[in-house]
Every structure is written in C-alpha cells, then in structure tokens.
Amino acid sequence: MKQNTSRRSFIKKATLSSAALTAAPHVFSNSYDEKILLSRTYGEYNYSANDRINLALIGSGIQGIYDTSSALRVPGVQLVAACDLYSGRLDRAKELWGDSIFVTRDYRKILQHKDIDAVIIATPDHWHQKITIDALKEGKHVYCEKPMVQKFEEGQAIIKAQQDSSMICQVGSQGMSSLGNEKAKQLYEEGAIGDLVMLDMYNDRYSAEGAWQYPIPPDANVDTVDFDTFLGKAPKVPYEPKRFFRWRNYQDYGTGVAGDLFVHAFSTLNHIISSHGPNRAMATGGLRYWNDGRDVPDVSITLYDYPKTETHAAFNAAFRINFIAGNGGGGGFKLIGTEGEMEVGQNHVKVTRSKLGMTPSDYSMIAYTEATQEKIRLGYQERQLNTRESSLNTGTTTWQAPNDYKGGHYDHFYNFFNAIRTKGEVVQDPTFGLRAAGAALLANESYFKKKPVNWNPDEMKLV
Numbered sequence: 001m002k003q004n005t006s007r008r009s010f011i012k013k014a015t016l017s018s019a020a021l022t023a024a025p026h027v028f029s030n031s032y033d034e035k036i037l038l039s040r041t042y043g044e045y046n047y048s049a050n051d052r053i054n055l056a057l058i059g060s061g062i063q064g065i066y067d068t069s070s071a072l073r074v075p076g077v078q079l080v081a082a083c084d085l086y087s088g089r090l091d092r093a094k095e096l097w098g099d100s101i102f103v104t105r106d107y108r109k110i111l112q113h114k115d116i117d118a119v120i121i122a123t124p125d126h127w128h129q130k131i132t133i134d135a136l137k138e139g140k141h142v143y144c145e146k147p148m149v150q151k152f153e154e155g156q157a158i159i160k161a162q163q164d165s166s167m168i169c170q171v172g173s174q175g176m177s178s179l180g181n182e183k184a185k186q187l188y189e190e191g192a193i194g195d196l197v198m199l200d201m202y203n204d205r206y207s208a209e210g211a212w213q214y215p216i217p218p219d220a221n222v223d224t225v226d227f228d229t230f231l232g233k234a235p236k237v238p239y240e241p242k243r244f245f246r247w248r249n250y251q252d253y254g255t256g257v258a259g260d261l262f263v264h265a266f267s268t269l270n271h272i273i274s275s276h277g278p279n280r281a282m283a284t285g286g287l288r289y290w291n292d293g294r295d296v297p298d299v300s301i302t303l304y305d306y307p308k309t310e311t312h313a314a315f316n317a318a319f320r321i322n323f324i325a326g327n328g329g330g331g332g333f334k335l336i337g338t339e340g341e342m343e344v345g346q347n348h349v350k351v352t353r354s355k356l357g358m359t360p361s362d363y364s365m366i367a368y369t370e371a372t373q374e375k376i377r378l379g380y381q382e383r384q385l386n387t388r389e390s391s392l393n394t395g396t397t398t399w400q401a402p403n404d405y406k407g408g409h410y411d412h413f414y415n416f417f418n419a420i421r422t423k424g425e426v427v428q429d430p431t432f433g434l435r436a437a438g439a440a441l442l443a444n445e446s447y448f449k450k451k452p453v454n455w456n457p458d459e460m461k462l463v
Contacts, residue, residue, distance in 0.1 A: 007420025020112040032395035033361045037402055038179045042414065044462060056081035056116045056140075058107045058131060060089040062147055062214070064122030065096070067172065070141075070409040072097075074417050083107045085226040086244070088217050105226050107131055110137040120172075121145060124253040127232055129154040136165040141420050143413070145172040146435065147259040147269070148433035152441055152462060155434030162430050170426040171433030174268035177276060177415045178346035179401045184335075185272045187342060191216070192351050194339030196273060199304075199317035201265040201333050203257075204325030211290045211298060211323040214304060216241050242293060249294030251444075256296035257321040258443035259285075266436040267428060268344060274311040277435045277457035278304040281442035289324035298323035302354055307457075319397060319443065330396040336351030346408035347401040355394045434460050 052074060060082045071077055081102040082093035090103040102113070110116065111134060118141035119164045121131050125147060132144045133296070142162075148171045149155045162169040175181060188196075205211060222240045227239045234252040247253040248260055253264075270277055285300035303315040335342040339394045342352035359380045366376050410426070420424045428436075438460050445462070454463040 014281050027396070030276075032397070034395075034397050036397065036399045038183060038399050038405075040179055040405060042314060042406075045075055051076060052230050053420060054076045054115050054117045056110045056113070056119045057084045057093070058119055058121050058135075059123035059145075060084040060093050061122060063093075063432075064120060064410070066095075067120050067122055067143070069415075070407075071413045071417075072176070073406070073410055076421075077413075077417060081110050083110050083317070085230050086217075086220065087224045088219060093308070104296060105229070108134070111135055111140060118168075118417075120141065121162040121393035122172075124230070124247045125150040125255050126234055126253045128285055129158060129233070131320045132169070133161040136167050136169065139165065139167065141416075143170045143172055143416050143463070144433070146433070147263045147437035147440060148430060149437050150255055150259070152438055152445075152460075155437065155460060157431045159434065168268065168419045168426060169266075169430050170412070170419070171262040171428040171430065172412065173264050173428060173433075173436065174409040175264060175346045176408070176428050177266050177270060178407060179411070180344055180349050180408070181268055181271055182433035183349045183399050184268075184344045185274075187349060187351060188272050188335065189274075192334060192340060192354075193337030193342050194345060195313040196315045196335060196337050197313070198315055199265075199269055200335070200336060201262075201269075201318070202320040202322075203261050204322045204327060204329045205324045206329045208325070210329065212246055213290070213292060216245045220245065220381055223392060235361075235374045238287040246292075246294075249290075249296060249404065250290070251295055251352070255299075255437075255441060256297070256444055257300045258302070258440045259321070259437065260442035261289045261321055262319050262438050262443055263303070266439040267432075268333065269317070269335075269435060270432070270439075271427070275306065275309060275365055275457075277439040278306045278317065278442070278455060279457055280305040280452060280454050281439075281446050283443045285321075285447060286314075297447065300443065300447070302446065304442070311347065325394045339366070347405060348398060350396065350398045352396045363428045364448075395410050431460075 003103055028409055055071060055077055057064050057079065066224055068079060072079060077297055079101055082090060083104050085105055096153050101401060105112065112120065117296055119135050121128060121142060121144045123131060128144055129149055132142050135142050150160060222239050229243060243250055255258065265279065280304055281304050283300065283302040287294065287297050287299040287301045290298045300321045302319045304319065306312065306315050306317060308314040333344050335344065340351055343350040360376065365376065368376065415427050419425065435457060436453060442455055456463050
C-alpha cells in the first residue's frame with residue numbers, strides 16, 4: 001500500500017499535536033480533542049455582459065430550482081431560459097428569475113438557441129441520457145443531475161458523446177466539490193484512519209415529503225402537463241399526476257433510493273479513496289409503509305464488496321435507507337479503518353483515533369489461577385504492546401467549515417463554470433458519474449433479482 005509513508009507522517013503529526021494539547025490537567029487523559037477551521041479561497045472576477053456564461057435549465061422542478069439558485073450565485077453566470085413539461089413551473093421560473101427569460105415545454109428549442117452556453121439537466125432519470133447527448137451534440141456544456149443514467153448500459157454513450165464534442169460535462173452530485181470531501185481525501189491519503197475496513201452510510205427519514213410524496217398542484221391536468229412527452233421511452237400509460245409529480249416512486253422513470261441517495265455516497269467514497277468502485281452487491285429491503293402506488297422499496301439495505309487496489313485495502317460497505325424511521329430521521333457517512341474512524345459531511349470532517357486493546361482484561365483471565373494470571377501479565381508487559389506514543393495518539397479532531405462558507409453545492413457549480421472558462425477538468429466527469437451510478441444501481445439489480453450481483457468497476461459493466 002503506497003499510503004504507508006504518508007500514514008507514518010500523519011501519525012507523527014497527530015502525536016505531536018496531541019502532546020501539545022495534553023497540557024495539565026488533560027495530560028492524564030492521554031487523548032486530545034481539537035477543532036480546526038477549514039477555508040476556501042475563490043477567484044475574484046468582474047465579468048462584462050459579453051463574458052457571462054448564458055445558462056438554461058431543463059427540468060424546472062425541485063432539484064432544478066435548487067441547482068439554478070446555486071449556479072446563479074457564481075459570478076459571471078446568468079439564466080436565459082427554462083424548460084419544463086408542466087406550465088405552472090414555467091410560470092414559477094419567470095416568477096423567480098424574471099419575465100425576460102425564454103420558457104418552453106420543448107427542450108430541443110433550448111438547445112437550438114446559439115447564445116446558450118450551458119444547460120442544467122434536472123429532469124426525471126429516464127430522460128438524462130437522451131437530453132445530455134443531444135445537448136453535447138449541439139455544443140452545449142452540460143451539468144447533468146445524478147444519477148447520470150437510469151440504466152447501466154446508457155453510460156458509455158454519454159462518455160463517447162462528451163469525448164466527441166469536447167464540451168464540459170459535470171455530473172451533479174452536489175457534495176462532491178465540498179470542503180468536507182476535499183479534506184477527507186487529504187486525510188485518508190495521509191493515513192489518518194489506517195487501512196479502510198468498512199464504510200457505514202445511512203439515511204433515515206420520517207415525513208411524507210422525505211418519502212417523495214410531493215404535493216400535486218390543483219391545476220394539474222392533461223392541458224397543463226405534457227404527460228405523453230414525460231413518458232418518453234417508458235411504457236405508455238394513461239395520464240396519472242402522481243407518476244408525473246412523484247416520479248421517483250416508479251421504476252419506469254426513476255432509480256429508487258439507490259439512484260437518488262446511494263449515488264451521493266458512492267461519489268464521495270470513490271473520490272476520497274480514489275476508487276473505481278465495488279465489484280459485488282447484495283441487497284434486501286421492502287415496501288414497509290408508503291403503500292401509495294409506488295413500486296420501489298421504502299426500506300433498503302445493501303452490502304457491497306470493494307476489492308483491494310493500489311489506493312485501498314479490500315473492504316465492505318453497508319448502505320441503509322429507511323423512509324419510515326420512527327426515530328425522527330438522520331444520516332451518517334463514516335469511513336472506518338484499522339487505526340481510526342472518519343465521519344464526513346459537506347461542511348466537516350471528524351477523525352477519531354482510538355487505542356487498540358492488545359492486552360487481556362479480567363474477562364478472559366478469570367479462568368486462570370492468580371499465579372498464572374500474573375505470568376500472563378508479565379509476558380504481555382515484556383512485549384511492550386501498549387507504548388506511550390500509541391496512548392498519546394488517541395482522540396478526536398474535527399475540521400469545520402467557517403460560518404460564511406458558500407457550501408458544497410456552490411463549489412460544485414464553481415468547479416463546473418471554471419472548467420468551462422479555462423477548458424479545464426471537472427471533479428465529476430461522465431466516467432466518474434457512470435462508476436458512481438453503476439455502483440448504486442447494483443442495489444436495484446440485486447433487490448429485484450433477489451440475488452447477489454457482480455460488477456466490473458474498471459470496465460463499468462455487469463459480470
């Protein structure tokens with residue numbers, strides 16, 4: 001493992017840090033608890049009207065609005081058009097961003113506008129591939145919401161279209177560019193938690209909204225909603241507003257909890273440890289509460305195997321989603337290693353290093369005579385398994401973003417627009433996006449087939 005040298009460096013720094021922090025009376029606790037402020041510096045530019053990036057939104061729903069709001073905070077960006085299949089959302093777009101923006105139900109009219117430089121694609125998942133490829137072919141830079149694809153086999157075409165077009169394509173897992181991810185990657189590579197053993201991710205929700213029971217507007221009907229276009233390549237069914245406004249609940253249009261939530265975690269995980277992803281998945285779960293017509297589970301547990309690579313040891317990952325969590329809800333993302341644990345969020349990273357117990361306690365000694373117990377203790381003492389250095393090198397360090405941090409969502413768009421201006425690289429290109437989506441979609445594959453499934457993370461295909 002090429003981390004060994006950097007790990008020794010981290011341990012040395014952590015030990016020195018703990019020694020400095022353990023002035024009396026804390027010195028007797030043999031542990032440290034420190035907090036460090038993170039920082040982010042952005043370039044300051046004044047763009048003229050001619051230098052601005054003209055942006056269009058395709059899919060002006062919940063995520064599309066949040067995406068656009070974050071994008072417009074980046075200097076030198078202006079929204080000029082919006083597209084949606086429900087007319088009420090077009091009215092909302094004008095309400096938010098002005099009557100001067102061009103609105104349409106037909107995304108192709110957006111792509112025909114020569115003055116549009118980039119598009120946000122925030123449509124239902126089953127439209128991602130087609131619109132992304134069409135936009136790239138029309139010479140538009142693309143920010144495509146996660147998951148990049150609805151089906152495994154759709155990803156390679158997007159990769160090729162991006163390469164052929166030479167346009168920028170960023171996949172929108174918005175925490176990817178955050179201060180938390182950036183610091184976590186650095187700490188992992190420095191060996192802060194040793195060799196990775198397990199990833200623990202969970203997301204608990206306890207509300208109808210959290211379970212995707214979004215409100216349906218009273219004016220929704222066959223005239224205000226272009227339902228036939230919405231269906232696209234999906235099976236033809238009669239107009240049903242729940243399918244349009246709550247599309248995440250249906251396999252025909254969405255990707256379930258795996259594509260909506262697992263993919264965020266895989267993006268972060270693969271980024272931090274420089275991995276191509278898992279090679280095996282086994283899922284279980286069920287529809288436990290929200291019997292509202294949906295055909296995807298509201299409780300999902302999936303176990304993943306990651307093979308050993310140059311950047312990480314072989315390890316296991318556990319992903320759990322519960323949409324009827326009576327505890328009130330919450331979430332977590334923890335990398336657990338042989339020498340510590342790292343909790344990662346967009347705005348913070350918390351590393352906890354504990355002392356590994358190497359000597360026997362009264363529990364395992366009770367079966368021996370007092371004389372034998374003493375001989376065993378002396379034997380362990382001679383081996384010097386518990387050094388002062390290892391005792392000092394325990395405790396917790398939290399890296400926290402400042403109160404005025406603009407956030408991971410802003411940073412992801414900043415990365416996207418900066419890549420457009422400099423012809424640089426994005427943090428989440430289509431290849432990365434397919435590996436994150438592919439790993440997430442393994443959960444659906446295993447769940448519906450009721451068996452483990454294998455995946456080639458390098459070639460990005462089922463085995």
